[in-house]
Amino acid sequence: xxxxxxxxxxxxxxxxxxxxxxxxxxxxxGRIWLETEFRARNVCCRVIEADEVDDSAVVCAIGTMGAxxxxxxxxxxxxxxxxxxxxxxxxxxxxxxxxxxxEIGGANALKPLICALxxxxxxxxGDGMGRAFPELQMDSFAIGxxxxxxxxxxxxxRNQVVLHSVSGPVQAERYARNLTIEMxxxxxxAMPMMTGHELKRTLIRKTLSLAKALGEAVLxxxxxxxxxVEKIIDLxxxxxxxxxKITDVERRTTRGFxxxxxxxxxxxxxxxxxxxxxxxxxxxxxxxxxxxxTVPDLITLVEVxxxxxxxxxxxxxxxxxxxxxxxxxxxxxxxxxxxxxxxxAFGYKNVPFQPLPGNLL
Amino acid sequence: xxxxxxxxxxxxxxxxxxxxxxxxxxxxxGRIWLETEFRARNVCCRVIEADEVDDSAVVCAIGTMGAxxxxxxxxxxxxxxxxxxxxxxxxxxxxxxxxxxxEIGGANALKPLICALxxxxxxxxGDGMGRAFPELQMDSFAIGxxxxxxxxxxxxxRNQVVLHSVSGPVQAERYARNLTIEMxxxxxxAMPMMTGHELKRTLIRKTLSLAKALGEAVLxxxxxxxxxVEKIIDLxxxxxxxxxKITDVERRTTRGFxxxxxxxxxxxxxxxxxxxxxxxxxxxxxxxxxxxxTVPDLITLVEVxxxxxxxxxxxxxxxxxxxxxxxxxxxxxxxxxxxxxxxxAFGYKNVPFQPLPGNLL
Numbered sequence: 168x169x170x171x172x173x174x175x176x177x178x179x180x181x182x183x184x185x186x187x188x189x190x191x192x193x194x195x196x197g198r199i200w201l202e203t204e205f206r207a208r209n210v211c212c213r214v215i216e217a218d219e220v221d222d223s224a225v226v227c228a229i230g231t232m233g234a235x236x237x238x239x240x241x242x243x244x245x246x247x248x249x250x251x252x253x254x255x256x257x258x259x260x261x262x263x264x265x266x267x268x269x270e271i272g273g274a275n276a277l278k279p280l281i282c283a284l285x286x287x288x289x290x291x292x293g294d295g296m297g298r299a300f301p302e303l304q305m306d307s308f309a310i311g312x313x314x315x316x317x318x319x320x321x322x323x324x325r326n327q328v329v330l331h332s333v334s335g336p337v338q339a340e341r342y343a344r345n346l347t348i349e350m351x352x353x354x355x356x357a358m359p360m361m362t363g364h365e366l367k368r369t370l371i372r373k374t375l376s377l378a379k380a381l382g383e384a385v386l387x388x389x390x391x392x393x394x395x396v397e398k399i400i401d402l403x404x405x406x407x408x409x410x411x412k413i414t415d416v417e418r419r420t421t422r423g424f425x426x427x428x429x430x431x432x433x434x435x436x437x438x439x440x441x442x443x444x445x446x447x448x449x450x451x452x453x454x455x456x457x458x459x460x461t462v463p464d465l466i467t468l469v470e471v472x473x474x475x476x477x478x479x480x481x482x483x484x485x486x487x488x489x490x491x492x493x494x495x496x497x498x499x500x501x502x503x504x505x506x507x508x509x510x511x512a513f514g515y516k517n518v519p520f521q522p523l524p525g526n527l528l
Numbered sequence: 529x530x531x532x533x534x535x536x537x538x539x540x541x542x543x544x545x546x547x548x549x550x551x552x553x554x555x556x557x558g559r560i561w562l563e564t565e566f567r568a569r570n571v572c573c574r575v576i577e578a579d580e581v582d583d584s585a586v587v588c589a590i591g592t593m594g595a596x597x598x599x600x601x602x603x604x605x606x607x608x609x610x611x612x613x614x615x616x617x618x619x620x621x622x623x624x625x626x627x628x629x630x631e632i633g634g635a636n637a638l639k640p641l642i643c644a645l646x647x648x649x650x651x652x653x654g655d656g657m658g659r660a661f662p663e664l665q666m667d668s669f670a671i672g673x674x675x676x677x678x679x680x681x682x683x684x685x686r687n688q689v690v691l692h693s694v695s696g697p698v699q700a701e702r703y704a705r706n707l708t709i710e711m712x713x714x715x716x717x718a719m720p721m722m723t724g725h726e727l728k729r730t731l732i733r734k735t736l737s738l739a740k741a742l743g744e745a746v747l748x749x750x751x752x753x754x755x756x757v758e759k760i761i762d763l764x765x766x767x768x769x770x771x772x773k774i775t776d777v778e779r780r781t782t783r784g785f786x787x788x789x790x791x792x793x794x795x796x797x798x799x800x801x802x803x804x805x806x807x808x809x810x811x812x813x814x815x816x817x818x819x820x821x822t823v824p825d826l827i828t829l830v831e832v833x834x835x836x837x838x839x840x841x842x843x844x845x846x847x848x849x850x851x852x853x854x855x856x857x858x859x860x861x862x863x864x865x866x867x868x869x870x871x872x873a874f875g876y877k878n879v880p881f882q883p884l885p886g887n888l889l
Contacts, residue, residue: 332615
């Protein structure tokens with residue numbers, strides 16, 4: 168892939184929704200923002216491989232921090248992504264040469280494309296998660312030992328903060344989360360900046376291509392009346408964990424996250440049920456009380472009819488869904504990564520990570 | 529006053545404690561830190577008048593943010609004040625030419641002297657409060673319309689944050705307070721930076737001289753066996769609101785502040801009592817249910833025997849005290865200032881500000 172254009176936006180958004188495992192931000196809103204930028208500029212978004220970045224070049228990942236439930240209510244100004252990157256550039260006294268996708272899940276796959284268009288910079292095919300995760304220390308850059316500081320965040324009122332130095336990724340998460348809460352629950356985030364050399368060492372590659380391929384497969388299946396769920400499974404080494412109806416959603420926006428639980432009953436057997444816990448993203452699925460899929464593997468709900476992914480901000484009673492489990496990228500399954508993104512890191516002390524077979528990429 | 533030296537530290541600390549109205553940080557700890565810096569460097573601290581600062585020079589106020597109850601437990605590294613100033617200098621790309629005292633109350637009168645010694649810069653005779661207040665928007669710089677950003681704060685672990693731009697002083701307070709809580713309840717703060725021209729317009733002048741004079745008067749009275757309380761009253765146009773014994777202290781460290789209530793019973797008449805509410809600083813005194821002194825006027829407890837001021841972090845049952853009310857500096861009694869530092873700004877909706885006669889300076 169050398170570029171993305173307006174006509175790709177829907178597919179990338181769809182694929183990013185699937186990889187978002189419920190989080191990463193609403194892809195419908197992200198998609199129309201991205202399409203607006205494409206139309207306003209009438210250019211393509213250049214996509215490059217990590218290996219095309221000079222080792223000494225400085226690049227920066229971009230995203231939005233906050234609860235998806237806030238993201239669908241708080242209207243962006245439109246320039247907060249670029250403004251936040253500019254504050255970081257000004258703080259360090261140099262310019263970035265490419266934009267990195269912090270997380271490929273949800274609208275956070277699209278915000279870097281928007282920012283790349285605004286700043287006329289290329290975007291690198293890959294990201295720091297291969298999915299979405301709720302906290303800053305959970306990306307492959309932090310897991311790979313990169314310093315998350317200096318980083319910048321900002322809101323639509325031009326409140327802009329630079330975390331100049333932090334003693335660790337968890338501190339970065341806590342400071343940025345508290346600032347995000349004070350800024351209304353959603354902020355633009357420029358982080359981490361890194362050299363090309365560091366990028367090549369820590370990036371999870373080709374995930375933008377995967378998102379696009381996933382979206383195209385779903386759209387293609389829809390067109391010819393095939394089952395989009397099968398296409399998703401083919402491309403991700405995934406499996407259908409459950410098919411059924413959402414019977415209950417308990418969701419609250421608290422301490423900067425959308426947290427909660429949903430319950431589902433199987434089609435044709437209301438005694439067969441699934442319960443999923445989420446913190447922005449779906450974390451763990453229990454079938455009839457037994458954990459059947461956990462982080463870092465991906466748990467995504469899609470509508471059974473059309474394969475449309477459902478973010479945790481859009482959950483509601485009665486939705487008919489397929490719950491798809493997908494194996495995590497291999498980078499998230501090392502002991503170092505599992506310490507940060509495994510079930511125990513989310514408070515599930517007695518749930519060992521039992522990986523689905525295969526790897527996402 | 530042209531300079532301060534080691535032998536002045538005790539007097540300045542004493543006077544700052546009196547002007548601290550219970551807050552601003554523990555002056556015993558601040559004083560021994562300042563004395564250590566004086567001894568280590570064997571130099572004086574240059575003191576200049578605001579008018580000696582060039583209109584175009586850039587200067588910066590210094591202080592510590594947090595709850596006094598935390599400040600007496602969290603040990604400083606020693607270099608966090610200078611490091612925080614250096615981060616701000618590096619962010620703006622230029623150096624400061626003088627150090628300003630953010631608040632003359634408590635240890636916050638002494639931290640700028642420490643920093644001035646460390647950075648070999650002069651300190652200006654004056655401050656932004658003429659006392660201590662708990663929140664950032666409550667200084668004469670913010671009240672005078674200066675932008676509090678960019679500002680920097682940092683902790684002893686070299687966590688360092690720059691608030692690059694904030695939409696108003698209350699936002700600066702909220703962001704910095706949340707960061708301070710996350711950093712353990714006490715941080716070094718470099719804020720606001722301003723030009724010499726802005727300094728001259730907004731500074732409350734001569735308060736460092738006042739602190740020193742107050743301390744010298746108390747020490748002098750002690751030496752000759754006179755009543756130090758009378759000396760304090762003479763120098764501040766103050767009055768004794770109450771003499772009695774602390775009978776109860778209810779104090780909690782919450783949301784970054786030391787908040788609480790103390791009760792006192794008059795010597796010789798236990799039915800005559802005073803109740804004082806505090807948020808780091810003493811805010812309001814009720815005598816037998818009637819408000820007799822409120823912010824922005826100063827309410828300071830001193831030990832009856834020796835005039836030693838008592839911070840809200842040191843309150844305890846049984847202390848025998850004189851409660852002194854002192855009129856606020858005139859700068860704090862304008863309508864603009866009272867909107868920020870009057871009783872209503874602290875939540876006392878039905879308590880009009882009834883100023884004590886006179887002005888502090």
